[in-house]
Amino acid sequence: VVTILVYIIKDPRLSFDHDSDVMIPLKSRHRNQEEYIDKRGIHVVVGHYMGDDIPGRTTPNLTQELLNFNGFSPRPGVGENGEAVFIQSFDAARMQQLYHINKFNLLASDRIALNRSLPDVRKKKCLERKYRVETLPTTSVIIVFHNEAWSTLLRTVHSVINRSPRRLLEEIILVDDASQRSFLKEPLEEYVAKLPVSVQVIRSPTRTGLIRARLLGAQEARGAVLTFLDAHCEATTGWLEPLLSRIAEDRTRVVCPIIDIIHEDTFQYVRSFELHWGAFNWNLHFRWYTLGQRELQERRKDITEAYRTPAMAGGLFSIHKDYFYQIGSYDRNMDVWGGENLEMSFRVWMCGGSVEIAPCSHVGHVFRKSSPYTFPGEGGVGGVLYRNLARVALVWLDEWAHFYFKMNQDAARMRDSVTVRDRQMLRDRLACHDFQWYLDNVWPEHFFPTKDGSFGKLRNKYQNKCLQRPMGRTIGSLQPTGPAVLKECVIETYPPQAFVFSKKGYIMTDESVCLDAPDSEATQEPQVRIMACSEYDRQKWSYDDDTLLLKHIKSGLCLDLPSKSNPDTLSLKKCDSYAPTQKWVFEHVEWI
Numbered sequence: 001v002v003t004i005l006v007y008i009i010k011d012p013r014l015s016f017d018h019d020s021d022v023m024i025p026l027k028s029r030h031r032n033q034e035e036y037i038d039k040r041g042i043h044v045v046v047g048h049y050m051g052d053d054i055p056g057r058t059t060p061n062l063t064q065e066l067l068n069f070n071g072f073s074p075r076p077g078v079g080e081n082g083e084a085v086f087i088q089s090f091d092a093a094r095m096q097q098l099y100h101i102n103k104f105n106l107l108a109s110d111r112i113a114l115n116r117s118l119p120d121v122r123k124k125k126c127l128e129r130k131y132r133v134e135t136l137p138t139t140s141v142i143i144v145f146h147n148e149a150w151s152t153l154l155r156t157v158h159s160v161i162n163r164s165p166r167r168l169l170e171e172i173i174l175v176d177d178a179s180q181r182s183f184l185k186e187p188l189e190e191y192v193a194k195l196p197v198s199v200q201v202i203r204s205p206t207r208t209g210l211i212r213a214r215l216l217g218a219q220e221a222r223g224a225v226l227t228f229l230d231a232h233c234e235a236t237t238g239w240l241e242p243l244l245s246r247i248a249e250d251r252t253r254v255v256c257p258i259i260d261i262i263h264e265d266t267f268q269y270v271r272s273f274e275l276h277w278g279a280f281n282w283n284l285h286f287r288w289y290t291l292g293q294r295e296l297q298e299r300r301k302d303i304t305e306a307y308r309t310p311a312m313a314g315g316l317f318s319i320h321k322d323y324f325y326q327i328g329s330y331d332r333n334m335d336v337w338g339g340e341n342l343e344m345s346f347r348v349w350m351c352g353g354s355v356e357i358a359p360c361s362h363v364g365h366v367f368r369k370s371s372p373y374t375f376p377g378e379g380g381v382g383g384v385l386y387r388n389l390a391r392v393a394l395v396w397l398d399e400w401a402h403f404y405f406k407m408n409q410d411a412a413r414m415r416d417s418v419t420v421r422d423r424q425m426l427r428d429r430l431a432c433h434d435f436q437w438y439l440d441n442v443w444p445e446h447f448f449p450t451k452d453g454s455f456g457k458l459r460n461k462y463q464n465k466c467l468q469r470p471m472g473r474t475i476g477s478l479q480p481t482g483p484a485v486l487k488e489c490v491i492e493t494y495p496p497q498a499f500v501f502s503k504k505g506y507i508m509t510d511e512s513v514c515l516d517a518p519d520s521e522a523t524q525e526p527q528v529r530i531m532a533c534s535e536y537d538r539q540k541w542s543y544d545d546d547t548l549l550l551k552h553i554k555s556g557l558c559l560d561l562p563s564k565s566n567p568d569t570l571s572l573k574k575c576d577s578y579a580p581t582q583k584w585v586f587e588h589v590e591w592i
């Protein structure tokens with residue numbers, strides 16, 4: 001369950017670093033918890049409480065009373081300026097108990113003011129940009145939620161009210177997707193009635209999922225633009241103008257902010273990277289990857305300019321209301337969670353619009369490692385998610401739908417249980433481009449097989465084993481990089497042993513990792529590894545069908561078995577067409 005729901009998440013450069021506060025580290029009693037005495041002499045416990053990991057606490061003790069308890073009690077100064085909140089050891093048990101409710105540190109969130117201050121994380125250049133507010137369209141901010149915490153939901157609302165020009169903020173629409181918490185009923189309505197901006201609460205009588213909940217909200221919206229946010233966000237200064245001004249220039253743009261990180265343990269506001277865009281892997285799971293070459297070039301000219309992205313994360317974006325309906329709103333047959341972000345990204349791109357990121361707009365989001373709510377529907381979380389993704393594939397992926405189902409047994413099982421006629425008709429009606437066009441034009445850096453590259457296994461003739469990429473991409477880790485190793489060939493389609501040999505000479509596989517070796521000048525014995533695809537020459541290879549040699553173009557050396565001095569990874573040696581260890585067979589795998 002956990003891995004399915006994981007999105008980016010941690011770039012080591014971003015991970016929360018509290019070393020600077022540490023005076024005396026202490027040995028913690030729990031695996032996922034750090035304790036120390038800080039500079040002020042206070043005993044600090046930093047929880048990384050991932051619920052079930054805590055020994056002796058496999059079943060969270062969540063009583064109805066606890067779930068309905070709104071413990072919100074802010075303490076002056078806590079978390080101001082986006083700073084981290086530390087919970088002291090005498091509150092650790094409470095923190096642990098509350099963590100399970102929303103899968104973030106609720107106790108920390110409840111101690112932070114609803115209108116806390118945040119740093120202005122924008123690049124200096126962004127401050128020089130002037131927007132003519134009177135010329136921008138108004139927006140309705142739509143926030144859907146299911147059993148959200150009081151403090152995170154209302155901090156989202158307050159941050160929007162406090163940091164949006166009043167003229168532009170038509171209203172806020174809260175859509176309650178059948179929450180069961182009593183404080184989200186009348187108390188919420190009473191609270192929002194006193195706010196200086198119109199805030200409506202719309203209730204779905206039954207659990208409908210975030211996709212249909214957003215449609216309910218959109219239906220009531222009066223603003224010219226719809227701006228969607230998750231229910232645990234914080235908007236920073238100047239967030240709205242960059243989004244609306246792009247849409248004012250061109251209604252067919254769907255614009256996302258930079259999504260910063262609100263740390264799930266400390267609620268620290270952590271600025272996120274700007275050199276990434278959104279895309280997806282062979283499982284159709286959303287990923288952040290390094291920006292494409294074209295966009296990197298463009299950004300050198302002006303770092304404040306919005307840039308294109310192949311896909312959006314899904315939760316935070318603005319879209320013109322008329323365009324939202326013109327382009328087919330959402331697929332209302334998608335349930336609960338997942339897939340709608342790629343569905344909308346493909347649809348918008350392929351049917352004439354664009355999806356982009358405005359780097360001067362920053363909004364924080366609480367990223368969690370697991371989901372706190374149920375996934376009603378057959379098959380639980382997997383069933384729901386893969387039914388949604390099967391719909392995406394069947395409507396938008398053309399030949400690659402076949403590839404998708406081949407690589408993903410979970411999705412393949414759902415294939416026959418979904419009907420997508422209405423969405424296919426929409427695609428016809430809008431006369432959209434095909435997926436080939438999308439790959440060529442929107443995401444030329446992709447690592448999917450195409451008709452003019454080869455796709456298959458790379459078998460070493462001497463050892464009779466196959467190249468395999470490093471495994472796993474566990475929670476918080478980045479792309480699966482590491483040594484290039486040979487493993488027993490798996491007969492069936494096995495994604496870790498499937499490689500695309502592109503026309504440009506890259507040998508790449510899922511998660512955008514490539515066979516890589518440094519230039520010969522760089523080291524005595526060049527190391528072959530699987531690294532993030534970079535489009536550098538060091539990742540270019542050429543294969544000779546006759547000699548079966550696989551040559552690293554930059555060094556002029558050939559791929560060989562590991563050497564004695566470096567037994568853990570493949571090596572490059574002087575090319576020798578008589579050397580049996582240098583013979584590679586590229587075994588074609590059918591993907592269409």
Ligand code: LR7
Nearest residue numbers: 007144145146177209210230231313314315316336337338
């Ligand atoms: O049944 C549900 N009903 C709901 O109203 C399930 C969820 N929801 C609400 C929920 O309370 C929350 O406000 O929908 C919102 C999104 O749910 P999350 O916060 O559990 O989702 P997420 O942040 O894990 O997931 C990302 O992908 C989702 C795929 O369906 C949605 O597009 C989310 O909006 C999206 N979030 C973001 O894009 C924030 C940045 C994440 C990244 C990368």
Ligand code: MN
Nearest residue numbers: 230315365366
């Ligand atoms: Mn979210």
